Amino acid sequence: MNFSFYHNNINVYDLEKSLDFYEKALGLTVTRETTAEDGSFKLVYLGDGVTPHLLELTWLRDMDRPYNLGDNEFHLAFHTDNFEKAHELHKEMGCICFENEAMGIYFISDPDGYWLEICP
Numbered sequence: 001m002n003f004s005f006y007h008n009n010i011n012v013y014d015l016e017k018s019l020d021f022y023e024k025a026l027g028l029t030v031t032r033e034t035t036a037e038d039g040s041f042k043l044v045y046l047g048d049g050v051t052p053h054l055l056e057l058t059w060l061r062d063m064d065r066p067y068n069l070g071d072n073e074f075h076l077a078f079h080t081d082n083f084e085k086a087h088e089l090h091k092e093m094g095c096i097c098f099e100n101e102a103m104g105i106y107f108i109s110d111p112d113g114y115w116l117e118i119c120p
Contacts (some may be wrong), residue, residue, distance in 0.1 A: 007045065007054035008076060010114055013066045015059040017043060017111045022046055025108060026078055026116070028055060067112055068082060075107065075115040083120035090118070 012018040022028040028046035031054060035042045039061055045056045055076070080086040083104075090096050090108045097109040107115045 005053050007056045008059055009056040010112070011058045011060065011063075012110075012112050013059075013063060014111060015044065015057065018057055019044065019046075021095075021111050022055070022057075025090060025095060025110075068115055069113050075117050075118035077119055079119050083118070086118055 019030070027047070028048055029044045031047040033042065033044045041061065042059045044057045044059070045052075046057065087096075087106065090106070093108075093109040095110075096106050097115060099106040105117055105119050107117050109115055
């Protein structure tokens with residue numbers, strides 16, 4: 001029996017804001033969407049166009065407040081082929097939340113406060 005990564009899921013409070021962020025900050029695009037018949041939730045899968053791994057954004061209609069991320073020790077990591085240009089973009093967007101120059105990485109924060117590691 002073998003397993004392979006398929007997708008990661010995060011819940012988002014404002015779906016349109018999150019979709020805009022992930023497209024602008026990381027170049028992710030929608031690969032497919034599913035909406036509940038009663039409209040109570042929507043699943044949107046984002047891909048990078050290179051790997052088969054997907055990021056699933058879940059929006060819940062009845063969520064009436066931003067998500068509490070606790071200690072926020074969870075993060076996703078992204079590799080970029082142009083670290084300097086990515087850093088410049090994310091600095092302009094104002095979404096860099098932590099830099100570790102010694103390790104040569106930094107983190108950006110999405111609209112819900114999830115951290116995303118950027119690696120050269």
